[in-house]
Amino acid sequence: MNNKEKLRKAGLRPTKQRMIIADILLDGINRHFTAENLQNEINSSGNSMSIATIYNCLKKFRNCGLIKQVESSKDTAIFDTNINQHHHFLDEETGKLIDIENDEVNLHKLPKIPQGYLNNGVEVLIKIKKQI
Amino acid sequence: MNNKEKLRKAGLRPTKQRMIIADILLDGINRHFTAENLQNEINSSGNSMSIATIYNCLKKFRNCGLIKQVESSKDTAIFDTNINQHHHFLDEETGKLIDIENDEVNLHKLPKIPQGYLNNGVEVLIKIKKQI
DNA sequence: TTTTACTTTAAAATCGTTCTAAACTACTTG
DNA sequence: CAAGTAGTTTAGAACGATTTTAAAGTAAAA
Numbered sequence: 001m002n003n004k005e006k007l008r009k010a011g012l013r014p015t016k017q018r019m020i021i022a023d024i025l026l027d028g029i030n031r032h033f034t035a036e037n038l039q040n041e042i043n044s045s046g047n048s049m050s051i052a053t054i055y056n057c058l059k060k061f062r063n064c065g066l067i068k069q070v071e072s073s074k075d076t077a078i079f080d081t082n083i084n085q086h087h088h089f090l091d092e093e094t095g096k097l098i099d100i101e102n103d104e105v106n107l108h109k110l111p112k113i114p115q116g117y118l119n120n121g122v123e124v125l126i127k128i129k130k131q132i
Numbered sequence: 133m134n135n136k137e138k139l140r141k142a143g144l145r146p147t148k149q150r151m152i153i154a155d156i157l158l159d160g161i162n163r164h165f166t167a168e169n170l171q172n173e174i175n176s177s178g179n180s181m182s183i184a185t186i187y188n189c190l191k192k193f194r195n196c197g198l199i200k201q202v203e204s205s206k207d208t209a210i211f212d213t214n215i216n217q218h219h220h221f222l223d224e225e226t227g228k229l230i231d232i233e234n235d236e237v238n239l240h241k242l243p244k245i246p247q248g249y250l251n252n253g254v255e256v257l258i259k260i261k262k263q264i
Numbered sequence: 265t266t267t268t269a270c271t272t273t274a275a276a277a278t279c280g281t282t283c284t285a286a287a288c289t290a291c292t293t294g
Numbered sequence: 295c296a297a298g299t300a301g302t303t304t305a306g307a308a309c310g311a312t313t314t315t316a317a318a319g320t321a322a323a324a
Contacts (some may be wrong), residue, residue, distance in 0.1 A: 013289090013290060013291080013301070013302075014290090015289075015290075015301090015302065015303080016289090016303095017302080017303070018302090034280095035280080035281085036280090049303085049304095050303065050304045050305065051280095051281085051305095052281090052282075052283085052303075052304065052305080052306095053302080053303055053304070055280090055281065055282075056282095056302080056303080069205055070205065071203050071204055071205050071222075071257060072203055072204075072205055073201050073202065073203050073204060073209060073210075075279075075280070075311090075312080076279090076280065076281095077205060077280080077281085078205075087243075089243075089245070089246060089249075090203075091249070092252070098246060100243050104241070104242075104243040105239065105241060105242060105243065106239070106240040106241035107237065107238070107239055107240075107256070108238040108239070108240045109236070109237060109238035110236075110237060110258070111219075111221075111232050111236035111237065111258075113221070113258070113260055114221060114230060114260065116262060116263050117221075117223070117260040117261065117262060117263060118260060118261055118262075118263050119258060119259075119260060120224070120259040120260055120261045121258075121259040122256065122257070122258050122259070123256070123257045123259070124239070124254065124255070124256050124257075125203060125254070125255045125256075125257065126242070126243070126245070126251060126253075126254050127251075127252040127253040127254070127255070128245055128246065128249040128250060128251060128252055129249065129250055129252045130248060130249060130250075131248050131249060131250050145270070145271075145320090145321060145322080146321090147270090147271065147272080147320075147321075148272095148320090149271080149272070150271090166311095167311080167312085168311090181272085181273090182272065182273045182274065183274095183311095183312085184272075184273065184274080184275095184312090184313075184314085185271080185272055185273070187311090187312060187313075188271080188272080188313095207280090207281080207310075207311070208310090208311065208312095209311080209312085
């Protein structure tokens with residue numbers, strides 16, 4: 001399925017700007033990035049786009065499940081092209097994230113989900129720091 | 133150990149402002165809060181403090197391990213008085229966090245920590261959503 | 265004491281992100 | 295295809311959380 005079809009399937013109009021972003025993000029390679037990172041990539045691909053459009057687009061893509069947003073207390077939002085359930089190592093010093101595939105973690109015993117709620121995804125974060 | 137001693141032990145001068153905050157936060161009760169939440173509590177305790185001082189103090193307290201900061205992609209930083217290793221339920225709609233004690237989760241099989249790094253804490257986040 | 269280093273403060277600045285409202289474009293319906 | 299309409303993009307302004315500034319204040323050391 002090409003990117004135009006992916007966008008349509010997600011209920012998004014395949015505009016010129018969304019196609020540029022889809023071509024960068026939906027190439028099957030897993031990466032973590034910020035809005036600013038993406039703008040730089042757009043620029044180096046010879047295109048350009050308002051930062052407002054980039055934010056709009058990232059929000060739409062995320063809400064449609066084309067990308068994920070990482071839970072992180074950094075000051076900048078971090079997005080992830082890996083949309084499968086998976087986990088992360090986090091180097092708190094540098095903010096660097098490394099993917100952990102789902103099958104590398106085995107969670108026995110989970111707590112009971114609070115009354116009236118449904119489980120909507122489990123994320124394991126392993127904080128790491130450089131050895132000295 | 134009283135709060136003055138706790139601050140000294142953490143390497144922090146027990147100033148008037150830090151004592152006011154310590155008296156609110158270090159009462160043994162686990163809670164999640166923002167800088168603004170704390171300012172409101174300071175105000176209702178009959179005191180007042182510059183917001184810059186509150187941020188300074190929260191950063192110092194966190195760096196000394198007197199409180200923790202929660203990994204969260206909300207726009208406001210969320211702090212936690214529970215400094216033991218523990219986990220969270222997160223309602224992504226509302227941002228509400230609920231503690232999960234460490235012994236309610238059992239992680240068999242963890243991935244190998246990347247070369248040159250040390251494990252610095254594991255956090256499990258269970259995203260939940262309201263049943264409809 | 266006197267000195268020195270650290271802390272607090274109000275106000276300004278910064279930075280990521282969202283809003284505004286006007287121009288533009290994709291899609292729908294006739 | 296033509297015309298309408300609903301959704302999209304944009305630059306720039308606005309916003310809100312947090313940090314910086316620099317001057318005044320305070321705790322601890324000498």
